[in-house]
Amino acid sequence: xxxxxxxxxxxxxxxxxxxxxxxxxxxxxxxxxxxxxxxxxxxxxxxxxxxxxxxxxxxxxxxxxxxxxxxxxxxxxxxxxxxxxxxxxxxxxxxxxxxxxxxxxxxxxxxxxxxxxxxxxxxxxxxxxxxxxxxxxxxxxxxxxxxxxxxxxxxxxxxxxxxxxxxxxxxxxxxxxxxxxxxxxxxxxxxxxxxxxxxxxxxxxxxxxxxxxxxxxxxxxxxxxxxxxxxxxxxxxxxxxxxxxxxxxxxxxxxxxxxxxxxxxxxxxxxxxxxxxxxxxxxxxxxxxxxxxxxxxxxxxxxxxxxx
Amino acid sequence: xxxxxxxxxxxxxxxxxxxxxxxxxxxxxxxxxxxxxxxxxxxxxxxxxxxxxxxxxxxxxxxxxxxxxxxxxxxxxxxxxxxxxxxxxxxxxxxxxxxxxxxxxxxxxxxxxxxxxxxxxxxxxxxxxxxxxxxxxxxxxxxxxxxxxxxxxxxxxxxxxxxxxxxxxxxxxxxxxxxxxxxxxxxxxxxxxxxxxxxxxxxxxxxxxxxxxxxxxxxxxxxxxxxxxxxxxxxxxxxxxxxxxxxxxxxxxxxxxxxxxxxxxxxxxxxxxxxxxxxxxxxxxxxxxxxxxxxxxxxxxxxxxxxxxxxxxxxxxxxxxxxxxxxxxxxxxxxxxxxxxxxxxxxxxxxxxxxxxxxxxxxxxxxxxxxxxxxxxxxxxxxxxxxxxxxxxxxxxxxxxxxxxxxxxxxxxxxxxxxxxxxxxxxxxxx
Ligand SMILES: Nc1ncnc2c1ncn2[C@@H]1O[C@H](COP(=O)(O)OP(=O)(O)OP(=O)(O)O)[C@@H](O)[C@H]1O
Ligand SMILES: [Mg+2]
Numbered sequence: 001x002x003x004x005x006x007x008x009x010x011x012x013x014x015x016x017x018x019x020x021x022x023x024x025x026x027x028x029x030x031x032x033x034x035x036x037x038x039x040x041x042x043x044x045x046x047x048x049x050x051x052x053x054x055x056x057x058x059x060x061x062x063x064x065x066x067x068x069x070x071x072x073x074x075x076x077x078x079x080x081x082x083x084x085x086x087x088x089x090x091x092x093x094x095x096x097x098x099x100x101x102x103x104x105x106x107x108x109x110x111x112x113x114x115x116x117x118x119x120x121x122x123x124x125x126x127x128x129x130x131x132x133x134x135x136x137x138x139x140x141x142x143x144x145x146x147x148x149x150x151x152x153x154x155x156x157x158x159x160x161x162x163x164x165x166x167x168x169x170x171x172x173x174x175x176x177x178x179x180x181x182x183x184x185x186x187x188x189x190x191x192x193x194x195x196x197x198x199x200x201x202x203x204x205x206x207x208x209x210x211x212x213x214x215x216x217x218x219x220x221x222x223x224x225x226x227x228x229x230x231x232x233x234x235x236x237x238x239x240x241x242x243x244x245x246x247x248x249x250x251x252x253x254x255x256x257x258x259x260x261x262x263x264x265x266x267x268x269x270x271x272x273x274x275x276x277x278x279x280x281x282x283x284x285x286x287x288x289x290x291x292x293x294x295x296x297x298x299x300x301x302x303x304x305x306x307x308x
Numbered sequence: 309x310x311x312x313x314x315x316x317x318x319x320x321x322x323x324x325x326x327x328x329x330x331x332x333x334x335x336x337x338x339x340x341x342x343x344x345x346x347x348x349x350x351x352x353x354x355x356x357x358x359x360x361x362x363x364x365x366x367x368x369x370x371x372x373x374x375x376x377x378x379x380x381x382x383x384x385x386x387x388x389x390x391x392x393x394x395x396x397x398x399x400x401x402x403x404x405x406x407x408x409x410x411x412x413x414x415x416x417x418x419x420x421x422x423x424x425x426x427x428x429x430x431x432x433x434x435x436x437x438x439x440x441x442x443x444x445x446x447x448x449x450x451x452x453x454x455x456x457x458x459x460x461x462x463x464x465x466x467x468x469x470x471x472x473x474x475x476x477x478x479x480x481x482x483x484x485x486x487x488x489x490x491x492x493x494x495x496x497x498x499x500x501x502x503x504x505x506x507x508x509x510x511x512x513x514x515x516x517x518x519x520x521x522x523x524x525x526x527x528x529x530x531x532x533x534x535x536x537x538x539x540x541x542x543x544x545x546x547x548x549x550x551x552x553x554x555x556x557x558x559x560x561x562x563x564x565x566x567x568x569x570x571x572x573x574x575x576x577x578x579x580x581x582x583x584x585x586x587x588x589x590x591x592x593x594x595x596x597x598x599x600x601x602x603x604x605x606x607x608x609x610x611x612x613x614x615x616x617x618x619x620x621x622x623x624x625x626x627x628x629x630x631x632x633x634x635x636x637x638x639x640x641x642x643x644x645x646x647x648x649x650x651x652x653x654x655x656x657x658x659x660x661x662x663x664x665x666x667x668x669x670x671x672x673x674x675x676x677x678x679x680x681x682x683x684x685x686x687x688x689x690x691x692x693x694x695x696x697x698x699x700x701x702x703x704x705x706x707x708x709x710x711x712x713x714x715x716x717x718x719x720x721x722x723x724x725x726x727x728x729x730x731x732x733x734x735x736x737x738x739x
Binding site: 040068 | 312316323328562568569570739
């Protein structure tokens with residue numbers, strides 16, 4: 001599909017994808033890549049300038065009411081009435097989705113997302129994470145088969161993110177839902193998705209399982225050396241010079257050096273030997289080893305970082 | 309119809325008014341302050357005293373032969389006279405009580421210019437029109453005969469009133485104008501008084517004349533505040549335009565409308581809820597406005613109920629305009645800005661505070677069985693102001709204003725439907 005906004009911005013340029021029933025599918029891309037635009041087309045809020053979308057085998061344009069009932073959407077921005085309480089918002093949207101037995105469903109979701117204790121609190125007085133959870137709850141009230149989550153983890157600390165993910169995952173398993181989520185955070189896409197599509201400038205660059213992508217586009221690991229002084233200091237130049245003798249393509253940022261390696265064990269022992277030999281141990285803050293991430297995949301594909 | 313959805317949405321919109329306690333307090337206190345300020349201001353205001361523009365058409369043919377004519381003003385017998393000339397000069401020289409300010413600016417029209425006079429009256433170049441009939445002078449002779457019937461000297465001079473009209477004869481003077489205007493009320497009261505004095509020559513016997521105002525007035529004892537109050541109510545209602553537009557744009561602006569759109573609620577259910585919640589608010593505000601008016605001396609009568617109905621009908625029209633603005637403006641600032649810009653001029657053009665020329669569209673008479681629409685009548689507030697004045701100040705029942713009522717309801721309906729259509733086309737279709 002294509003989307004050209006009325007102001008001329010070509011936000012989606014020939015993106016094409018298929019999501020399997022029951023999978024968690026991630027749209028990963030930097031800000032402005034066209035993720036939200038794509039999702040808004042998927043749920044029928046935006047008309048594609050060109051292209052066609054079918055959900056559960058039906059075109060969304062002609063089967064609005066029926067398909068709407070099968071989709072739950074948690075938009076990127078908080079979408080609920082701030083002057084209403086948590087419960088009032090849930091009750092309102094349950095009614096708008098014509099949910100039978102809505103009290104039971106509300107209780108169930110409030111328990112799952114730990115909103116029970118604050119159910120009578122006004123929504124504008126919630127913390128950012130609580131607001132995210134309410135935003136998600138409202139998407140689940142009518143027990144949709146397909147969940148569309150736009151930046152579901154935005155503004156949450158890693159801990160609450162983990163809690164949120166385990167709840168979502170248990171939900172997926174118990175209610176067999178299909179999830180499409182958009183994010184610019186690679187950890188989110190990596191940890192949650194069965195498959196991801198990497199989007200940049202409105203185009204799909206690659207679609208696959210995260211492990212496959214890392215295997216295909218990345219290999220080996222990165223050794224990271226944190227130096228106590230910064231780039232301008234003498235010890236930094238000294239260490240860099242020594243390292244460079246063995247690994248000519250060493251990269252550096254302000255406080256650290258990165259060595260790409262296919263044989264981490266061998267290279268790591270060489271590095272330690274080198275530091276010992278030149279008595280540079282005191283000048284090093286720490287040394288770490290990390291495997292290739294989606295971020296690295298993204299950089300390889302586009303030549304730039306996800307978060308800029 | 310999605311009753312349950314309509315209900316929960318209406319309640320949740322209404323909560324957005326009252327959950328903000330301070331704002332809600334001001335919403336309710338606004339009509340009180342608004343009417344109160346005018347009430348206080350006019351409580352201490354001087355009564356009106358600047359000359360009122362009136363027109364006079366003199367059809368009087370006078371009297372000449374076949375009768376001995378007494379001119380009581382000069383105290384002699386004349387051979388021919390038009391008593392109306394003196395009558396007009398008395399009107400022209402009349403002053404407000406206790407000062408030297410002239411009561412009237414008199415504009416005389418030729419008897420062939422009745423049409424011009426009427427159109428000047430329509431356009432408020434004159435506020436009252438006095439039509440002196442062709443038998444005015446004869447009527448005055450009848451008055452003389454009655455007053456001096458028992459005076460032997462005059463009986464003798466007039467050869468026992470030979471050629472005089474019967475004592476029961478009377479001429480009829482017409483005074484026309486808009487009875488809902490304070491100036492007209494002052495003018496017609498003063499003209500009646502002057503005429504009675506003229507025909508009784510200062511005695512208590514008024515004979516030979518009847519005075520007919522276009523319709524009967526109950527304007528005695530009304531204050532300046534009473535006169536401005538109906539227009540004030542309309543002005544107050546127009547001030548809600550920006551609140552309605554704000555309400556219509558809030559969910560669009562916050563993006564919440566996108567979430568509503570993907571639920572089962574239809575666009576019309578959503579919009580109907582907004583209108584209902586606004587109506588509930590108005591049902592709270594309007595009585596406060598009327599009661600404040602009563603507090604400042606507006607006569608408490610069952611007519612206020614009719615006024616209330618008119619106000620509610622107008623509310624629908626204003627709501628429609630609010631939705632049109634929300635449907636056409638580029639963004640919410642533009643929509644609310646437009647609402648603020650147009651509400652005050654609309655109130656003035658409708659004639660809430662002072663008279664605005666509002667020429668008739670003559671050709672509409674054919675279509676509407678003699679009733680005509682005026683240029684500014686496409687604003688729903690214009691017939692509303694007229695209705696509110698006639699009904700709250702005049703003696704007419706709402707039935708007699710059926711044309712304006714029909715016009716107001718039709719306009720409100722059209723604006724409301726146009727508003728709903730523009731709004732849903734803009735905000736409820738995928739772009
Ligand atoms: N309503 C709109 N009108 C015009 N242009 C728009 C509109 N919404 C988005 N755009 C433009 O389309 C492009 C894609 O935007 P989109 O919101 O889809 O990106 P995104 O991938 O969701 O970004 P983010 O991670 O910041 O949410 C951007 O360049 C944006 O400026
Ligand atoms: Mg987005």
